[in-house]
Amino acid sequence: MGEPLPVPDPAAEEILVVEGLHTFIRSEGGIVRAVDDVSFTLRRGEILGLVGESGSGKSVTCRTLMGLMPSPPAWSIGDVRYAERPGRNLLTVGGAEMQRLRGAHLSMIFQDPMSALNPVMRVGDQIEEAVAAHARLGPRERRRHALQLLDRVGIPAASRRMRGYPHEFSGGMRQRVLIAAAIASNPKVLFADEPTTALDVIIQDQILSLLLELQRDFGMSMVLVSHDLGVIAEMCDRIAVMYAGQIVELADAVTLLTAPRHPYTISLLRSLPDTEHRSRYLPSIVGAPPQLIDIAPGCRFAPRCALAMPECQTWETELIPVAEDHLVRCWRHDDARRPTAWPDQSFA
Amino acid sequence: MNPGALLLEHFETRARRRHGRVRRHATLIVGCSVLGLVIVACVAAPLLTAYNPETLDPLRPLAPPFSPGHILGTDQFGRDIWSRILYGGRIDLLIAFGATGVTLVAGTAIGLFSGYVGGWIDSVIMRVVDLFFAFPFFVLVIAIVAMLGPSIFNMFVAIWLTSWISYARITRGHAVVTKNREYVLAAKALGYRHSRVMLRHVLPNVVSFVLIFAMVDAVGNVLLGAALGFLGLGAKPPSPEWGAMISDGQAYILSAWWLSTLPGIAIVIVGVGFSLIGDGLADVLRADG
Amino acid sequence: MARFSFIGRRLLQLIPVLFGITVITFFLLRLIPGDPALQILGQHYTAAGAVEVRHSLGLDRPLWQQYLLFLQRLFQGDLGDSITFKQSAGSVIAERLPPTLFLVAYAATLAMLVSIPAGVISALRRGGIFDQGARITTLVGFAMPPFWLGIILILIFSVHLQLFPVNGYGKTFVQHLDHLFLPAATIALGFSTIVIRTLRSSTLAALASDYVDTARVKGISRFSVLRRHVLRNAIVSVVVVFGINLAFLISGTVIVENVFGIPGVGTLLVDSVSTRDYPVVQGVTLIFAFLVVTINLVTDVVHASLDPRVALE
Numbered sequence: 001m002g003e004p005l006p007v008p009d010p011a012a013e014e015i016l017v018v019e020g021l022h023t024f025i026r027s028e029g030g031i032v033r034a035v036d037d038v039s040f041t042l043r044r045g046e047i048l049g050l051v052g053e054s055g056s057g058k059s060v061t062c063r064t065l066m067g068l069m070p071s072p073p074a075w076s077i078g079d080v081r082y083a084e085r086p087g088r089n090l091l092t093v094g095g096a097e098m099q100r101l102r103g104a105h106l107s108m109i110f111q112d113p114m115s116a117l118n119p120v121m122r123v124g125d126q127i128e129e130a131v132a133a134h135a136r137l138g139p140r141e142r143r144r145h146a147l148q149l150l151d152r153v154g155i156p157a158a159s160r161r162m163r164g165y166p167h168e169f170s171g172g173m174r175q176r177v178l179i180a181a182a183i184a185s186n187p188k189v190l191f192a193d194e195p196t197t198a199l200d201v202i203i204q205d206q207i208l209s210l211l212l213e214l215q216r217d218f219g220m221s222m223v224l225v226s227h228d229l230g231v232i233a234e235m236c237d238r239i240a241v242m243y244a245g246q247i248v249e250l251a252d253a254v255t256l257l258t259a260p261r262h263p264y265t266i267s268l269l270r271s272l273p274d275t276e277h278r279s280r281y282l283p284s285i286v287g288a289p290p291q292l293i294d295i296a297p298g299c300r301f302a303p304r305c306a307l308a309m310p311e312c313q314t315w316e317t318e319l320i321p322v323a324e325d326h327l328v329r330c331w332r333h334d335d336a337r338r339p340t341a342w343p344d345q346s347f348a
Numbered sequence: 349m350n351p352g353a354l355l356l357e358h359f360e361t362r363a364r365r366r367h368g369r370v371r372r373h374a375t376l377i378v379g380c381s382v383l384g385l386v387i388v389a390c391v392a393a394p395l396l397t398a399y400n401p402e403t404l405d406p407l408r409p410l411a412p413p414f415s416p417g418h419i420l421g422t423d424q425f426g427r428d429i430w431s432r433i434l435y436g437g438r439i440d441l442l443i444a445f446g447a448t449g450v451t452l453v454a455g456t457a458i459g460l461f462s463g464y465v466g467g468w469i470d471s472v473i474m475r476v477v478d479l480f481f482a483f484p485f486f487v488l489v490i491a492i493v494a495m496l497g498p499s500i501f502n503m504f505v506a507i508w509l510t511s512w513i514s515y516a517r518i519t520r521g522h523a524v525v526t527k528n529r530e531y532v533l534a535a536k537a538l539g540y541r542h543s544r545v546m547l548r549h550v551l552p553n554v555v556s557f558v559l560i561f562a563m564v565d566a567v568g569n570v571l572l573g574a575a576l577g578f579l580g581l582g583a584k585p586p587s588p589e590w591g592a593m594i595s596d597g598q599a600y601i602l603s604a605w606w607l608s609t610l611p612g613i614a615i616v617i618v619g620v621g622f623s624l625i626g627d628g629l630a631d632v633l634r635a636d637g
Numbered sequence: 638m639a640r641f642s643f644i645g646r647r648l649l650q651l652i653p654v655l656f657g658i659t660v661i662t663f664f665l666l667r668l669i670p671g672d673p674a675l676q677i678l679g680q681h682y683t684a685a686g687a688v689e690v691r692h693s694l695g696l697d698r699p700l701w702q703q704y705l706l707f708l709q710r711l712f713q714g715d716l717g718d719s720i721t722f723k724q725s726a727g728s729v730i731a732e733r734l735p736p737t738l739f740l741v742a743y744a745a746t747l748a749m750l751v752s753i754p755a756g757v758i759s760a761l762r763r764g765g766i767f768d769q770g771a772r773i774t775t776l777v778g779f780a781m782p783p784f785w786l787g788i789i790l791i792l793i794f795s796v797h798l799q800l801f802p803v804n805g806y807g808k809t810f811v812q813h814l815d816h817l818f819l820p821a822a823t824i825a826l827g828f829s830t831i832v833i834r835t836l837r838s839s840t841l842a843a844l845a846s847d848y849v850d851t852a853r854v855k856g857i858s859r860f861s862v863l864r865r866h867v868l869r870n871a872i873v874s875v876v877v878v879f880g881i882n883l884a885f886l887i888s889g890t891v892i893v894e895n896v897f898g899i900p901g902v903g904t905l906l907v908d909s910v911s912t913r914d915y916p917v918v919q920g921v922t923l924i925f926a927f928l929v930v931t932i933n934l935v936t937d938v939v940h941a942s943l944d945p946r947v948a949l950e
Contacts, residue, residue: 068850095859103856116847118866120873120944129865130855165945181855479657482933483926486888487906491922494910495668571782575892578784579907594785601792612785619780627776 014083015221016042016065016189021078021091023057023064030293034060035076036245039319042189042221044083049236049253050225051268055289057245058225062191065090066108067098082106084188104134107187111194113174117166123177124150124162130184149180153210172203176210183214190215193225208235229272233257238325241265244289244300247319251326261322261333263305299330306342307332376628383621386614390437397431401588410604421606423596429606433614436588439500440618443573447507448566454508455515456558460550462516463523464542474520477513485510489572493581500589503582507569518561522554556633563626567619574615590615643941647934658926662919663707669915716923717916721909726920730902734924736806736817737901741890743817744824745879752829753875756836757868760844771837775830783889787823787896794819804898820897824889831882832875839874843867873944880936883929 023035035057042048050058063069064076067090080090084105093101110116118126127146131137137145143162150158153176166174175195182190192211196204208231215222226232232239232253239256241249241264249262260266267285287304290296299305302312309332319327335341389396405426413421413429420429462473480488492506526532527550535545576582577591585592590611597607691697698706710717716726759768795803807816843849844867852866894903902921909917941947 063850066854068853099856099858101856102854106854108850108854110847110851112847116851118848118852118870119946120869121865129852129857129861133856167946178851181851185856475653475657479654479661482654482658482930483661483922484887484929485884486891487922487925490891490906490910491665491918492668494913494918495665495915496670498910567780571780572888574782575784575888578782578892579895581907581910591782591784594782594788598788601788602796605792608785608788612782612789615782615785616777616780620776623776623780 013043014041015044016083017079017081018042018065019079019081021061021064021076021080023060023069023074023076025069025074027073027293032292033245033295034074034292035064038078038242038245038247040240040247040250042223044221045215045219046237047215047222047224047235049232049239050223050242051227051229051232051239052242053227053289055244055292056242058242059193060245061242062108062193062223062225066102066106066191068108082189100134103130103187104185105187106189106191107182107185108191108193109175109178109182109195112198113171113178114166114198116178117174119166121165122162123164123166123169127162127177127181127184130181134185145184146180149184150177153177153180153214154206155180171199172206175199175203175207179207179210179214183218183220186218188220190220190222191225192222194227195224196231197226197228204231211235229268241268244295245292246300246317246329247327248301248329249327250319251323255323255326259337261326261328261336262330263307263332263336264301266336267306307335373628373632375624375631379621379624379626379628382617383625386437386618386621387441390434390441393431393434393438397428397434399428399431401427401432401435402586403427403431410600410607412604413606413610420610421604423593423604423607424600429610432588432593433590433611436590436593436611437614437618439583439587439589440570440573440591440615443500443504444566444570444618444622447504447511447569447573448562450504450508451511451565452515452558452562455512456519456551456554458512459516459519459521460523460554463520464527464545464550466524466527470520473516477516477520480510480513481517483510486572486575489576490579490581493576498576498581498584500583500587503573503576507572511565511569514561514565515558518557519554522557523550526550526553556629560626560629560633563622563629566622570615570618570622643947644938647937651930651934654930655927658923658930659708659711660704662923662926663704665919665922666915711923716920719909719917720914721912721917722914726914726916729905729917730920730924733900733902733905735901736813736899737890737894737903739813740817740821740824740894740899740901741886743814743821744828744890745886747821747825748828748832749875751825752832752836753872755829756833756875757840757871759833759837760840760871763841768837771833775833778826779830781827782892783823783827784892784896786826787820787893790819790823791897806899806901817899820893820899823893823896824886827889828882828886831885832878835874835878836871840867840871843870846870873940876936876940876943880933880940883932883936887925887929 018041019039021035021038022033025032025034038057038061040048050061052058060069064074065080069076076091078091082088082090082101082105085093085101088097090098090101117123124143124146127149128142131142131145131149146162147158150162155161155173155176161169166177169177179195195211196207199207211222211224212235214220224232224235236253238250238252240247241256241262243264249256249260249265251260256265257269260269264285271285285304290300290303296313298313298315299308299317302308305312315331317329317331319329320331320333322328322333330336332341405422405428407426408415408418408422409424409426411418411422411426413419415421418428418430420433422428423432458473462470488510489503489506492509493502496502496505532545532549535549540548573582574589574591574594577584577587577589578595580592580595583589583592585596593611594608597604597609597611600607688697714727716730718724719726719729722729755771759771762768791803794800801819802816805816807813849862849866852862890901891903891906893899894901895907898904902924905917906921908914909921
């Protein structure tokens with residue numbers, strides 16, 4: 001585990017660079033702009049958090065990067081660079097190349113472990129399938145490797161449990177199985193789409209610790225998707241906040257959590273229960289995210305924003321660098337950090 | 349389901365609701381039109397044809413379609429095929445609605461009652477239902493007709509005795525699930541009579557499923573009636589029932605193919621009509637659900 | 638181990654069902670309005686003859702005794718004597734059973750051979766030409782009376798094209814396949830309409846599922862995903878729909894036998910109705926019920942072996 005990775009481009013600290021990613025979905029009502037001009041970089045060994053409400057585009061972003069979006073109704077444009085494949089745009093590589101990348105370079109785990117495992121296939125077979133995908137191994141080798149993986153993710157009595165079916169496992173165990181399958185071929189990048197949302201709180205902790213451990217031991221970079229700010233805060237080095245298909249703020253974790261600059265991020269943080277300053281009520285953000293069909297120009301958060309002004313509805317937004325490594329999609333980012341700019345809110 | 353699919357489905361449902369009132373109902377409209385046309389044609393038979401289905405024309409037996417005066421030709425006795433199909437349709441449509449209607453009402457009532465009441469009554473009724481399901485339906489119908497004596501009425505009796513079980517099973521299942529829902533418990537707490545609770549609160553839930561199934565059942569009953577007519581166990585010659593017509597025409601299949609073919613097409617049209625209504629109902633009710 | 642207790646449980650559940658079948662079949666005869674002896678003897682009715690007939694049918698005893706007698710005879714394999722054929726009903730039925738069983742198996746096989754590719758392709762190329770064509774075909778095919786379809790197939794393939802014999806059963810296995818092809822195809826076409834629709838929707842469900850995504854991110858080939866995950870799950874629905882629509886298959890068999898003149902239990906049934914051969918009618922009903930129950934049991938076992946979640950019930 002201490003070997004330097006073969007790096008075609010030795011200067012690259014960034015393993016994944018996403019620029020101008022758009023994903024459109026054609027539906028009966030019109031074209032949905034599920035992911036709209038998303039750009040970010042993922043550095044080696046870091047955990048990047050993607051946080052936002054349901055429908056904000058975080059899952060679709062990950063699936064687009066993995067090539068999982070169903071191709072007739074959905075299509076994407078943009079520039080995606082992966083360090084191990086210099087000079088190629090991942091969005092335009094062919095199916096065969098994508099298949100080589102999946103599992104061995106890019107991998108993903110999903111939210112609901114019950115539905116993410118094939119109910120009629122033994123758990124051991126599902127792991128072995130992942131093992132065999134990118135390595136030519138004999139049956140005994142495969143089995144041994146699979147056992148090792150199950151062991152590594154903390155499943156007791158692995159050799160007996162391998163013969164079991166998914167419905168015979170608990171939720172936390174299933175998620176561990178999924179993780180084992182996901183890291184079987186030593187990927188460099190792992191997308192974790194709400195890996196703990198379907199689990200109860202105690203198990204959540206265990207799974208998150210496991211992910212941290214594995215990430216460290218295998219030297220993986222991780223994109224962690226969640227709508228739970230607590231989970232994101234615990235795990236991530238950098239955080240991207242998404243709203244209505246766009247990234248609205250991108251910064252390192254500490255900065256984002258302590259000194260956010262986008263009104264949405266600020267409102268989001270304020271709606272968290274705060275044990276230190278007990279308020280009489282829990283402020284929540286009024287309204288709902290916009291429909292992504294025939295979307296109006298201008299800032300998408302404006303209808304719900306406490307700092308909104310008439311111009312917000314007409315001016316196109318863009319990500320503005322406000323500090324080193326801190327991007328905000330709001331022209332009022334300076335006002336946002338001043339409590340007096342916020343109408344009738346006590347800002348503690 | 350993956351979020352992409354969920355997203356897509358969400359938007360498509362909203363789009364359907366906004367744009368698609370007519371489109372959504374398309375299948376239903378087509379089905380109703382087809383069936384409606386057939387019903388009207390058969391009911392208005394005397395207006396559409398001058399002939400009686402039993403009128404013999406010994407001068408012109410086995411005339412092919414588009415012969416003068418006989419648009420669909422005649423059979424071996426010179427009877428006009430078009431009028432036989434129209435009048436025969438009355439019998440087959442009667443089977444479709446009469447058999448299905450009664451079993452639908454009876455089966456639904458029994459199923460609702462059984463599911464709602466629960467307890468040993470429910471167990472007994474469901475045991476009986478399961479038992480009937482062990483028999484191949486068609487064979488049982490034939491056996492009952494055999495015992496009672498072949499006739500159209502006995503065919504109805506046989507279907508009534510055996511067909512209700514499907515409806516009973518469906519409605520009982522729904523009744524069991526629905527009776528523990530809050531609004532039913534609330535109604536009961538308010539002191540409403542059981543019959544009112546069953547009719548006003550449990551039944552509406554189930555109606556859509558039952559109706560969709562009834563359409564499939566109707567197709568089955570038409571085919572069943574025609575099959576029995578074909579076998580000589582239901583309608584008998586000289587009845588113009590479509591199945592009986594097909595049977596009659598078998599002997600002349602080489603020289604006069606239209607005798608057996610045309611009534612069959614009529615059956616298919618009626619069957620397709622019912623199926624489209626069933627599919628259409630499923631589309632309409634699903635979009636709202 | 639769970640599998641064996643599953644089969645055991647199902648077998649145990651069968652026993653009351655089997656008894657119930659005998660009860661219903663028994664009561665069938667009691668449906669006959671009026672005096673059965675009158676029906677049976679018809680013109681040859683004499684008082685003495687009537688007494689004899691009633692005695693042979695066991696009608697001169699109290700009901701519960703009749704039932705017990707019926708059961709007892711049943712266990713001995715005695716279904717009564719056929720009125721038209723001068724032999725026991727049981728032996729008549731036994732003679733006629735093989736062609737029917739052959740036909741059912743043949744039709745089921747043909748149906749699977751056609752429906753499985755059709756259903757899967759419809760789902761994979763959803764909305765495409767094949768899918769639309771399949772939907773129209775299944776819509777019309779479902780409404781087609783099997784006896785009518787049979788006649789048309791005879792017309793086209795037996796008479797005009799002379800590809801297949803018109804009726805009968807043949808003597809050797811190969812001849813069976815030849816003679817029974819058209820009848821089996823007739824039944825299969827009707828049955829396929831149901832299977833294709835079901836398979837199409839279960840394949841679509843599998844394609845949209847999370848576990849298919851999990852499989853794809855492992856980097857295995859599209860074909861492997863299809864085979865090991867999509868099809869493996871979709872096929873379960875075929876087994877289930879087969880069991881549910883067995884009645885459809887059987888009814889098709891009875892009708893088609895009559896159209897194609899196959900010496901099976903189906904033609905026996907219909908002929909016996911016309912000749913009022915009640916013991917045979919009763920016997921055939923019983924046999925068909927046992928057949929259905931047996932096939933259902935086999936279907937359940939296959940279902941449980943394909944889907945491990947089932948055995949838990």
